[in-house]
Amino acid sequence: MEDKEIRKAGLKVTAPRLKILELLETCGEHHVSAEEIYRLLLADGEEIGLATVYRVLTQFEAAGLVERHRFEDGYSVFELNRGGHHDHIVCVTCGKVKEFVDDTIEQRQREIAEDKGYEIGDHSLIIYGRCRDPGCPNHGKADNKD
Amino acid sequence: MEDKEIRKAGLKVTAPRLKILELLETCGEHHVSAEEIYRLLLADGEEIGLATVYRVLTQFEAAGLVERHRFEDGYSVFELNRGGHHDHIVCVTCGKVKEFVDDTIEQRQREIAEDKGYEIGDHSLIIYGRCRDPGCPNHGKADNKD
DNA sequence: ATGTATGCAAAACATTTGCACCTGG
């Protein structure tokens, strides 16, 4: 059960925390915003406040349970921290996100940080592109400038 | 003069636009927020509104004149688009930003996008670390020229 | 002259916080 995860974070096991964690587990690689989580839980019959969602997510982030990403738009999305670090490739048209890790890139980053006189911490690499999924609205189209 | 840049963007040449463009030119690699631009121009004796700063920056961004970045905190910083693409390495302590380009990483990104079935567009790579500057640890002024 | 830009104030956002009430351990 995810009770343990919550306790391990030094938090009490409450309905909102359990529900949010469960929801994130069902999301897999899909990244959800606080607002989305809020609406999904409401729709699921939970009585929960948006403020609580934010509070819990912030606590989970501090505990390393979830990761927060600030993609291009002005809000954050969250995903369960499944251990391994990874970067993201996002479809600018349909928003689909895939994850990847590349050792060459990871290594070069360490070298660059060293070279620039920084002690490396985290990093964030996001590739923006267009996916070739049939369902993607932009399927086949080329870059149109106007 | 930078009149041309503004006209080329289909915008009228006005004082606020000129001033903002000039200011960005003096900034070089230093990334400024809308608020900072606003305060700097006020301090410089300009009569300008914060809303105008945002409007102009948005227009400049759309015209490809400036780039907007959303680093870790909840606001945007802007820099003049000097043509060449580059990535960023940011000090999490003092906020200092350095730019870099690494061909190996650029190349790997193209391969990854291809591999994952994306037609690559842009990307954003930000390395977070701690710089080894003497004046760094305690917030201080963050106005390091580098 | 005329369509744009502007400054200001107010709105719209995502997110945080104060507070009185609830609840898990």
Place this chain on the structure above:
DNA sequence: CCAGGTGCAAATGTTTTGCATACAT
């Protein structure tokens, strides 16, 4: 029982927008 958690409303901080006026062309 009580520290910690919650929902709600109000506060925050950033960015956007409505509107009447001012200005570039």
